[in-house]
Amino acid sequence: MELPEPTLCRSCGTDLGGTLAPGTCPSCGAPVEMPTASTAAPSGPGAPDAPALATHKHPAVEMLTVALPTVVTMTSYTVMQFIDGLMVSRIGADGVYLAAQGNGGMAMWLTISFTLGLTTVINTYVSQHLGAGTPERGARYAWVGLYLSLMTTLPMLALIPFLPSIFAMGGHGGRLLELESRYAQILFFGAFFTLGARAVAHYFYGMHRPLVVMSAVLLAQVVNVFANAVLIFGGEGPGEGMSVGPFGWFFELTASFAGALGIPAMGVAGAALGTLLGTAVEFLIPIAIFLGPMNAKYATRAAWRCGWGAFKNVLRIGWPGGLMFVNEMACWGYLMAVMLKAGGEAAAVHAAGGPGVLTQAEVTEAGVAHNAAGWIALRYMHLSFMPAVGLSIGVTAIVGRCMGMGRPDLAAARAKLGLQIGVVYMGLCAGAFVIFREPMVRLFLPEGLSSEETARMVSIGAAVMIAAAVFQVFDAIAIVLSGALRGAGDTVWPGVATVVCSWTCIIVLGHALIVFAPQLGSMGPWIGASAFVIVLGVLLSFRFAGGKWKTIKLVHDDHTPKQPDPGISGGNLPGEA
Incomplete structure (x- = not known):
């Protein structure tokens, strides 16, 4: 037995219940009418998903439903990096291990x-198709992401x-x-596991199904933690004199496991292998769901022949994001x-009174x-901004669905709500950075x-905090706001703003x-980095407030739901190549 589609306020998207009498919306006060046969969304086999945005009583609940799993996902990445760093710092009393892990990881990213x-x-295209009532057309963009991952x-x-x-050379x-x-x-x-996992994840974010990604990532992190302990320390455990706090039992367990299998301590290389194993799990779970259960409703397998048009669409609005990522990572x-x-x-040369006073080693x-x-x-900083990145991904999905519905006013309201959460x-x-800066730094010192x-x-470290x-x-x-835009x-x-500001600052x-x-x-250099973030935040605020983004049409010129095409992979919407 299927649940009835929710009846939503056309002004704010609040769920008004399955049936209602004429009256006003309890959230915004806008007049509401009884749904009629001519305005009701199609139902039954083969009908598109309803274009309605919300299924919850309050916009904040809706925001958390979509964004919270992405926040958990992004936070778990950070926690994993945090744990990786702690484990690597326990290899020995030398800062070279942390520096090597950081520099090697930066080269990869x-x-x-x-x-x-x-x-x-x-995420943008899939969510806008979801809002337009044509979610089956979003699967081809997941395939574009997989092909791009392989090509990279x-x-x-x-x-x-x-x-x-x-x-x-550095x-x-x-x-x-x-x-x-x-x-x-x-x-x-x-690298393919990392790229492929993120590409498929953006499909599920756009479909407003972030729990799939969150579940895969959390399981992958469990694999990563165990594999790290086994491969970094082998059967010997953390270095002599290295504190492991209340987790001694865990390292004893992993040391026994490694010893039984004859796995040697690999140090920093073991941390990389553990990350690779975890990332493989993170990719395999969502791709299995994409090709399995999702295929029954959206014919995701048939979309593998995505066509050059879908590639052009991704390249057309995606290249600035790619350039921005390259530039920021560089x-x-x-x-x-x-x-x-x-x-x-x-600083060392200056404090010594000039060059030639200290040895090169010093x-x-x-x-x-x-x-x-x-x-x-x-x-x-990752613990701070990665949850915000997760929130931004959720905001992208919500704004995209609103724009697909033809409701830029709702998109603006939801973006502002996400901004409030992120700022707080x-x-x-x-x-916390100011108050606890010294003990936070000491935690990572070998x-x-x-x-x-x-x-x-x-x-x-405290000055940087x-x-x-x-x-x-x-x-x-x-x-x-970058996610909203x-x-x-x-x-x-x-x-363009990101590139100019980053190089200048x-x-x-x-x-x-x-x-x-x-x-x-x-x-x-940290002062320059701070100036970059501050200037960029101000510029994007002005861009969002200007409202030009509200006039962009990606997938259609109206928000009338369309019946899915039998061929799935064929046909484009106005505004698409």
Whole structure:
């Protein structure tokens, strides 16, 4: 027995119940009428999904229903990175392990960033088709994402042998070069799982079924944690003298498991292998659902012949997102791997009274300390902005569905609600960064450091935490509003603004501060990064308030639901190639 479709207020989307008498909406006060045969959505076998946005009593509940699973998903990624970092920090009393993991991971994400940004618009097209009453036409965009993932992975496999040389070009050497190269090589090998998982995830986000992705990611994280403990430490467990808190029983269990199978301790390389295994699980679960249960209703398998038109649509509005991802990963990667180290070295030389006073080893050691402290602080920033990224993905899906319905007014209201949630959350994180900055940094410091080394790392990391606190609210604005604009198909202006601001603030201003204010150390580049986030947040606020995004038509010129085509893969809507 099927449940009746909800009756919704045409002004605010509030659920008014399955049947009602004429009256007013309890949420907005707008007049409502009894649904008639001419206005009721089609029902029965083969009918499209109702174009209505909400199935809940209040917009906040609706927002949380769609966005909360994506927030949990993004947060779980961050928690996993957090746990990975803690495990790697327990390999031994040397900051090189954390720095190697961070630099190797950044190389991986930089390489796949264009495709990651490009495929975010899968969410846009799928959600707008859902709002237009033609959800079956969204499956072809998932296939586009899978093909793009494969096309990106193949050249990455050929690049694997050259990664050590690429890292060496950045001035890295010794143990750091060896560890970061191996970590990146393993991640490159499994790049298709990472890209494919994200592409299929955007399909489910657009279909307003984020629980599928959340379930897969959470299971993948369990696999990742167990595999990490086994592969990083082998049968020996964490390094001698390394504290594991209340989780000693877990490491004893994994050490016994590794010992029984003869698995050796692999260190940083083991962390990469654990990540690869977890990512494979994250991909296999949603792709199985996409090709199985979803096929029965939306013929997802038949959509594999997606056609060049779907590719052109993704490229047409997706390239700015890809460019933005590449640019941000390049700028932030350069900041983390090069500029922080250079800032630390400049500060050491300046404090010593000029060049030639310190040995090259002492200068390099100072740079590594600033690099490692920066990665510690960035892990906490991930705990702040990754949930906001999840919220942004949910906002993209909701705004896209509203635009597919032909209701830009609802899209604006939902975007503002998402913005309020994001600002409150990241504002609270800013307060925590300031109040608990020193103990937060100490948590990641490997045991065995001298008191002098510990004090230096805490001092550097705590200063970075304060800098991060300054831009948290502006980061929330930029993240959520970029998602809202993406849901409407407005991607070019935000992409160009991001590129211009990042190069001006992070690269130009950051380098200027290293040269002209070397006493700031790595704080110089962090000041440039803070300026970037603040300026971008302000610019995107003006773009959203201007309202030009409300006039963009991606999938149709009206919001009348359409019957699904028997062939599924054929036919386009007005406004699509």
